[in-house]
Amino acid sequence: MPLQNRVSPFGEIVAAAHRGRFTGNRGIIHDPATKTLLNRRWSSKAWITCVCEFRGRRRKVMGGRSWTELFFLDEATSFAAGHRPCFYCRRDDATAFRDAWAKGNGRAKPYATEMDAVLHGERLDGRQKRLHPLHIAALKLPSGTMVTSGGESYVIARGEVWRWSFAGYSRASASLADARLLTPPSIVNALREGYP
Numbered sequence: 001m002p003l004q005n006r007v008s009p010f011g012e013i014v015a016a017a018h019r020g021r022f023t024g025n026r027g028i029i030h031d032p033a034t035k036t037l038l039n040r041r042w043s044s045k046a047w048i049t050c051v052c053e054f055r056g057r058r059r060k061v062m063g064g065r066s067w068t069e070l071f072f073l074d075e076a077t078s079f080a081a082g083h084r085p086c087f088y089c090r091r092d093d094a095t096a097f098r099d100a101w102a103k104g105n106g107r108a109k110p111y112a113t114e115m116d117a118v119l120h121g122e123r124l125d126g127r128q129k130r131l132h133p134l135h136i137a138a139l140k141l142p143s144g145t146m147v148t149s150g151g152e153s154y155v156i157a158r159g160e161v162w163r164w165s166f167a168g169y170s171r172a173s174a175s176l177a178d179a180r181l182l183t184p185p186s187i188v189n190a191l192r193e194g195y196p
Contacts, residue, residue, distance in 0.1 A: 003062055004037050005030075007070050009080035009146045009153040009164055009182045010129045013041060016166040021074050024049040024083050025067040035062040045116040047123070048086040049078040073166060076155045079191075080146035080182040082123025087112055097195050104189030115186075122184035132181035139176075142191035147179040154179070 006016040007024075027043030030036065049072060061069045072078040075085075084101075085094040094112075102109045105118075124130055131148065138147050141156045146164065148154070153164040154172055161176060162169035181188065 003035055005062065005068065005070050006166060007072050007077065007081050007083075008166075009077050009148070011041075011081040011123060012129075013037060013070060018073070018166040018168075019052075020071045020077070020166075021052070022049050022072045022078055023052050024070050024072065024078060024086070026070065028065055028068055030062045030068040032062060032064055037068070041127070045120040046112065047081070047083040047116070047119065049075060049083045050086045050089045054089040073164070073168065076144045076146055076183075077164065079144065079184075079187045080153065082119050082184055082187075084112075084115055084119060084187075097190055100190040100193040100195035101186060104191075104193040105186050118186050119184055122186060129182070130184075132185055134179055134181055138179045141181075142188065144183075144191050144196075145188050146182040147176060148182050149174055149176050149179040153182060 002015045002017050004013055004015045006014055006018065006020065008014060026041065026047045029038050029040055029043055031038060059069065085097045087094040098109060098115065101115060122130060138156060139159050143157045145156045146153055154174060154176065155162050155164055155169065161172045161174055163172040
């Protein structure tokens with residue numbers, strides 16, 4: 001039976017059979033004895049996305065009290081949920097993200113804690129996912145941006161729309177006329193500035 005540690009674009013943490021390409025965390029939010037989540041869904045504003053394999057290290061998932069391993073289908077999913085690249089295991093990606101984020105948001109190169117503070121305000125509305133209005137047509141959003149329409153999640157990729165699921169993407173013909181932005185606006189700005 002899968003553990004409750006797969007993250008949707010809405011930031012929800014659910015049990016699903018598909019692991020995904022990335023791991024990450026929001027601090028310690030589980031009980032290692034039962035491998036179940038606590039009532040809180042974060043214990044830190046540093047929501048990061050890590051690689052699943054790093055220097056041959058192996059972890060027992062939810063086996064200790066160091067951090068709660070969460071899993072994402074891909075980076076677009078982790079961005080939509082409000083996570084950023086890890087400066088430890090993904091230094092090159094994190095540096096490229098920081099540079100694009102700074103340029104896209106008109107800031108000097110920020111510390112990770114500064115990005116985390118902005119992202120925390122953009123990702124949550126109380127305990128729920130904050131949805132943002134679209135100020136341009138969905139198909140004009142940069143690749144990797146995720147939106148929601150009719151309760152479904154979609155990624156924009158090279159001007160095309162793809163429906164998200166834990167198993168992967170499928171081509172979609174949704175109009176997205178009523179779409180709302182899932183990816184935090186500051187991350188959309190980083191994508192617009194060339195973060196791949």
